[in-house]
Amino acid sequence: MDLFDSLPIEDTGLTAEQEIKALREELKEQNYKYYVLSAPTMSDREFDEKMHRLQELEAAHPEMYDPESPTQKVGSDIQSTSTQPSAVSDGFPRIRHRYPMLSLANTYSREEVEDWVRKLPTGVEIVAELKYDGLSISLWYEHGQLVHAVTRGDGTEGDDVLANIKTIAAIPKQLTNVPERLELRGEVLLPWERFEGLNKQREEQEEPLFANPRNAASGTLKLQDSKEVARRGLTCYLYYMLGEQLPGKTHYERLEQARKWGFPVSDAIKVCKNVDEVMAFIAYWDTERKNLPVATDGIVLKVNSLAEQEELGYTAKSPRWAIAYKFAAERQLTLLKQITYQVGRTGVVTPVANLEPVQLSGTMVQRATLHNEDFIRQLGIQEGDRVYVEKGGEIIPKIVGKAETVRDSDNSTSQDIGAFSFPKTCPECGTPLVRVEGEAAWRCPNEVSCPPQMKGRLEHFVSRKAMNIEGLGSETIAMLYDKGLLRSIADIYSLRQEDLSAQERLGDKSAQNILQAIEGSKQVPWARVLFALGIRMVGETTAKKIAKRYRSIDALQWASKEELTEIDDVGEQIAENIVAYFADIRNLEIITRLQAAGVQMEDVSNQQPAVSVPQVLAGKTIVISGTFTEHSREEYKQMIEDYGGKNSGSVSKKTDFILAGENMGPSKLEKAQSLGVRLMSEQEFLKELKGEN
Numbered sequence: 001m002d003l004f005d006s007l008p009i010e011d012t013g014l015t016a017e018q019e020i021k022a023l024r025e026e027l028k029e030q031n032y033k034y035y036v037l038s039a040p041t042m043s044d045r046e047f048d049e050k051m052h053r054l055q056e057l058e059a060a061h062p063e064m065y066d067p068e069s070p071t072q073k074v075g076s077d078i079q080s081t082s083t084q085p086s087a088v089s090d091g092f093p094r095i096r097h098r099y100p101m102l103s104l105a106n107t108y109s110r111e112e113v114e115d116w117v118r119k120l121p122t123g124v125e126i127v128a129e130l131k132y133d134g135l136s137i138s139l140w141y142e143h144g145q146l147v148h149a150v151t152r153g154d155g156t157e158g159d160d161v162l163a164n165i166k167t168i169a170a171i172p173k174q175l176t177n178v179p180e181r182l183e184l185r186g187e188v189l190l191p192w193e194r195f196e197g198l199n200k201q202r203e204e205q206e207e208p209l210f211a212n213p214r215n216a217a218s219g220t221l222k223l224q225d226s227k228e229v230a231r232r233g234l235t236c237y238l239y240y241m242l243g244e245q246l247p248g249k250t251h252y253e254r255l256e257q258a259r260k261w262g263f264p265v266s267d268a269i270k271v272c273k274n275v276d277e278v279m280a281f282i283a284y285w286d287t288e289r290k291n292l293p294v295a296t297d298g299i300v301l302k303v304n305s306l307a308e309q310e311e312l313g314y315t316a317k318s319p320r321w322a323i324a325y326k327f328a329a330e331r332q333l334t335l336l337k338q339i340t341y342q343v344g345r346t347g348v349v350t351p352v353a354n355l356e357p358v359q360l361s362g363t364m365v366q367r368a369t370l371h372n373e374d375f376i377r378q379l380g381i382q383e384g385d386r387v388y389v390e391k392g393g394e395i396i397p398k399i400v401g402k403a404e405t406v407r408d409s410d411n412s413t414s415q416d417i418g419a420f421s422f423p424k425t426c427p428e429c430g431t432p433l434v435r436v437e438g439e440a441a442w443r444c445p446n447e448v449s450c451p452p453q454m455k456g457r458l459e460h461f462v463s464r465k466a467m468n469i470e471g472l473g474s475e476t477i478a479m480l481y482d483k484g485l486l487r488s489i490a491d492i493y494s495l496r497q498e499d500l501s502a503q504e505r506l507g508d509k510s511a512q513n514i515l516q517a518i519e520g521s522k523q524v525p526w527a528r529v530l531f532a533l534g535i536r537m538v539g540e541t542t543a544k545k546i547a548k549r550y551r552s553i554d555a556l557q558w559a560s561k562e563e564l565t566e567i568d569d570v571g572e573q574i575a576e577n578i579v580a581y582f583a584d585i586r587n588l589e590i591i592t593r594l595q596a597a598g599v600q601m602e603d604v605s606n607q608q609p610a611v612s613v614p615q616v617l618a619g620k621t622i623v624i625s626g627t628f629t630e631h632s633r634e635e636y637k638q639m640i641e642d643y644g645g646k647n648s649g650s651v652s653k654k655t656d657f658i659l660a661g662e663n664m665g666p667s668k669l670e671k672a673q674s675l676g677v678r679l680m681s682e683q684e685f686l687k688e689l690k691g692e693n
């Protein structure tokens with residue numbers, strides 16, 4: 001029996017209406033992550049189960065019908081269009097599909113497949129195919145020439161990624177003796193081998209890894225650089241032909257025709273005459289698919305006769321003449337021997353399951369992340385349990401549940417999880433752990449001397465996108481740390497040739513190279529230095545924005561939380577982290593040492609406005625509030641400075657006026673009124689700059 005069959009439907013405690021709304025939200029969000037960001041945070045299985053639940057609820061509550069519900073629409077791979085002209089999305093021309101591009105009804109249950117086949121008119125032939133796990137593409141041929149290659153998009157319109165598709169050698173670009181207009185649909189894929197190579201390369205370059213070949217293929221197809229697409233080595237299988245006056249009366253004949261014209265059509269296709277043949281096909285490919293060079297996630301069954309297809313028709317989202325059977329992720333039962341705890345670069349303590357080694361999808365699995373305390377409590381697991389480990393479309397194995405009643409002493413309920421307790425102190429340095437409200441993670445607050453945090457900080461500081469100090473890899477850092485030569489990022493600039501060449505693994509030459517790279521890092525611009533400092537939650541982009549607003553560390557260290565939150569991307573939490581960073585005297589010491597070493601702590605690019613402008617705002621303190629139409633808030637800040645004014649985050653007696661946009665914050669408005677501070681509209685302000693007021 002399938003494990004999921006035995007899992008009770010979670011009692012959500014919500015009304016049907018609330019549950020429908022919550023599921024719609026969640027599924028829309030997941031669609032976005034899957035199709036647009038190519039980075040899903042939910043397994044396909046979980047997604048499908050939630051979708052089925054929503055379908056059930058909507059069927060029971062027809063009054064809640066909504067054409068915008070994810071049950072009624074296919075997931076869209078088009079970025080939010082609110083700020084983009086409708087003719088392009090993600091930099092690609094947007095094209096309307098001639099025929100809507102639908103998805104398929106799916107099931108994980110073989111019984112449901114049997115039911116579906118049995119309900120078809122008797123004697124109907126069924127074509128069984130593999131369900132390739134990539135992303136769908138529609139190829140348009142006119143007079144034999146490939147003219148467009150359109151992604152599914154929202155099913156109605158998609159992105160024309162022709163240049164990228166042309167890099168796929170197997171796809172014909174020019175055909176002869178074909179109907180005037182022809183459309184072929186299929187799946188674009190990144191073969192396993194290419195996927196692994198790509199991830200290896202990304203790991204070396206410290207770029208985020210793709211979770212699976214599907215995400216990698218979709219990320220690749222949306223690249224603007226076709227040369228890079230060509231290097232990645234996409235491939236494609238076609239499984240559907242559309243158009244008018246096409247040859248053949250059956251789906252199978254059309255695929256055969258497509259193959260003859262030179263299209264890549266899979267060999268793994270069978271015309272089945274009855275349910276047994278269908279089930280045999282499924283059983284065969286369930287194991288055999290593991291030997292294929294590309295990812296598959298199921299079987300697609302299609303009614304062969306085109307006339308019958310027409311008869312059966314479509315729902316809003318999918319054809320009634322086809323169904324997908326999805327393979328369950330591979331799952332094994334094994335012993336959870338021990339839970340250990342790993343302290344990461346940011347001090348987050350992650351529980352790790354140490355398992356009795358078990359074979360799963362071709363690899364030996366002995367460790368799996370347990371994410372955080374809540375995750376363990378939800379699963380209700382503890383050391384000594386037998387647990388299910390699964391490896392689905394995601395490459396990283398995960399624990400999905402436990403086998404019932406295997407612990408002798410187990411008479412615990414879900415509230416009482418006997419032996420499991422999360423450590424109270426850091427397993428590396430003994431500091432009591434803290435859990436920030438609203439966060440799932442326990443964290444070691446000892447940023448300054450907890451060894452993995454220190455090593456992590458050093459690694460981050462030297463990394464390519466930060467100070468780019470080549471030669472100081474994680475092993476060298478760990479060694480120098482353990483020897484006491486590197487205890488803070490500032491120590492990097494005190495390293496001497498003899499310290500380095502005295503190390504066993506470093507000769508004179510590599511010592512010299514490291515010192516040279518350290519010297520070179522003094523040219524790294526201020527924004528990257530700020531990123532390199534490793535202030536919590538200040539990533540590369542945020543650092544750039546902060547550095548643009550505060551052009552030196554001296555300016556930044558006095559910034560208040562309120563002022564910081566005025567910067568795009570800087571919310572309360574980040575602002576708090578920045579203020580806390582500068583409140584710690586140990587960090588100030590490090591900064592002083594970095595400055596003394598010659599690291600760039602200010603923007604040395606031309607700080608003057610390109611054209612000198614009249615200083616009409618000289619001596620004025622101005623507060624910006626609300627949203628604007630002519631310029632962005634950042635631009636207004638810059639303009640205030642360029643015209644000699646001072647920009648302030650909060651309204652006080654010293655404020656000369658408020659540059660007030662739409663929807664000004666109520667507290668600022670109230671304060672301004674009580675102090676009698678003038679509100680100046682965007683238009684008035686622009687006139688003021690021109691000296692027209």
Ligand code: IVH
Nearest residue numbers: 103104129130131132135136187239300319
């Ligand atoms: S037929 C109208 N056949 O699965 C029928 N789809 O959720 C169109 N897929 O969007 C689909 N292999 O991207 C079909 N052999 C196959 C397939 C296949 C993979 C994908 C396709 C589609 C999705 C359905």
